[in-house]
Amino acid sequence: MLAFIQSLLDGILLGGIYGVISIGLSLVFGVLGIVNFAQAQFMMLGMYAAWFAWDSLGLDPILGVPLTGAVIFIIGYAIEKLLLQPVLKAPPVAQIFLTVGLMILLENAVLLIFGSSFKSVVVSYQQSGLKIFGLFISVPYLFAFSAAVIVCIALWLFLSKTWFGRAIRATAQDENAAVLCGVNVKQVYALTFAVGVALTAIGGAVILPYMTVSPTVGGQFAILMFTVVVLGGLGNVAGALVGGLVVGVIQSLSAMVLPVQLQNLILFMVFIGILAFKPEGLLKEA
C-alpha cells in the first residue's frame, strides 16, 4: 500500500511538469489552430538555455526560469513572425510540414552548436530528499513541481487579469469578433506562440537538476505531450494540466509492473483509446 501511495505521489510530482510542458502545445493550438510538432524541441531549447546559464553564469536552473523564459519567448516570437505567419491561412499540409521542418531544424541546429554529448548540471540539492510518514520526496522533483505550479498560477493570472490575456482568449473564441473589438490578432498570434513555447521551455529548464539534456531529448517527450493534450482536449489549457497529472500518475503506476522502456507504449494505447472513445478529451468545456 505504501508503495502504491509513493508511486502516486511520484506520479503527481512528474505530472505537474508534464502539464506545464503540454500547456504550451494546447495554448498554441487553441489560438493559432495549428498543431506545433516542434513543441517538444522548445522544451529541449529551454533545457539548453538553462544549462548554458548554469555553465557560464553559475545560475541555478530553477532560479534562472525568468531568463530561460525570456530567451525562448524572443526566439518563439521571431519564429512565429518569420515562418508561421505566412502559413497561418494555408492548408493544413503546409502548417503540419512547416512545424515538422522546424522540429528537425531546431534539433540539428542545437546538435551543430552544442554537439551530441549529454549535458547536466550540478546543484547542491540534487541528491537530497525528505521523509514524511514513510514516504520519500525527492527535493529536485519537489522544486520542479513547485516551480511548475507557480508558472501555472502566473499564466492563469496573465490570461484572466490582463488586457492581453483577454485578447488571447477572445481570439481563441472568435477571431472576427476580436478584430472588430480592436484586437490586433496578428500580434496576438505571435505573442501566444511565444508564451506557449516559453512555457514548454520553462518546463524543460526546471527538470534539468534531475534530467540530462541532449539534442534528441525532445523526441522522448513528443508522444507524452500528444497524450497529455488529447487527454485534456486539444486546445484546452486547463485540460492540459489535468491531462499532465493523469499521464504522470499512469506512467508512475505502470512503472511498478512494466519496464521503463515500454512506458511510451502504454501512453500510446491511452492516446488511441481516448481518440477512439472520447476525442473531445476528459474535460469537455473548451
Added chain:
Amino acid sequence: MKFKGVTLNARTAVYLCLAVAFLIPLGMDPDGYLLRIVSMVVLFAAMAQAWNIVGGLANQLSLGHAAFFGLGAYTSTLLFIRQGISPWAGMLAGGVVAAVAMLLLSIPLFRLRGHYFALATLAFAEVLKIIAIHFADLTEGPTGITIPYGEPSFANFQFESNTSYYVVIVALFAVVSLIFWKLSTGAMGFRLRAIRENEQAAEVSGIDTYRIKLGTSMVSAFTMGMCGTVYAQFTYFFDPESIFSMTGISVRVALICIIGGMGRLWGPLIGACILIPLDEIAVNTMSDVAGLGPFVTSVILIAAIIYEPRGLISAWERLRRRAQKKHAAQSGQAAGAV
C-alpha cells in the same frame, strides 16, 4: 510530327524519353556506386508514391509511414529467416500486415479532423520502434537484422548482380505508380478530389468518405509495406532506428512528394531525383559535421512550404502558362498591327 505512320506529340515524346532514361542504368557498372544511387532514387520514388496515395489523393497526412515500411521489412525478413518462406510471399504478407495496422489505426481517427491522423501516425511509428527494440525475441532487438547471403536465386529474392535489383525496384515503382494512376483517374479520382476539396460537400453528394479514406490509406500502407521488403532485400541489413526513422523515412517520403508535387503522378519521381542525390552529396561531403545533413533537409522543407507548397510540377506549369499568355498577347499585338 509524323514518323512511319505514328503520330508523335509532345506527351508521347516525353514518355519515350522517360522509358529510355529508365533503360540507361541497365548499362551501368553493376558493382558501381552510380547504379546504387539510381536504385535508391527509384526506390524512394516508389515509397513516396505510396505516401502520395494517402497523402496526395485522400489528403490524409501521415507522419509515420516508416511504420508500414518497417512492418513490411520485418514481416518478410522474419518469415524468410525463421520459416524459410520466400521473400516474394513475405512481401505480400508484409503488405497485408501493414494494411491491417493502418486499418486498426484509422478506424478511430478518420472521423476526427486531419491533424489527429498526423499525430497518431507519428506516434505509431515511434511505438513500433520501441517494440522492435524491446521485444528482442521476436525482432532481434536494437542491433537489427542481417539477412544471410545464401544461394542467389529468384525464389530467395537474392541476385548476383545489382542490375537485377534495379529491375525489381523499377517494377515496384511501376506497380505503385499504376495503382496511384488508377485511383487518381476515373470515378474514384473524382471522388477523391471531391473529398480533398471539401469533405462535407462530398459527403452530402453521396460519397462514402469514411470508407474511401479507409480504403486508400490501406492501399497506401500495403504498397509501403512492399517497399519495406524490397528495401530489406536490397540493403541486406536494417535496424529499428533506421527503418522506423521519422526524419529518415516518414518525413523524407512526404518531403519528396511536397517538392515534386503532392497528388501528382510524377511528383514523387521528380522529388526523389532532386532530394536523394542531394542527401547523398550531403552525407559524403559533410559527414564529419553531425547534424548538417538533416539541418539542410529541414531548411529545404521550410523553404519549399513557404515559397512553393504545391511543388515543382505546379511551379513549372505556372511558368509555362505565363509564357503562353505572353506569347498569345504578343501574337495578338502583331495581328492587331497588321
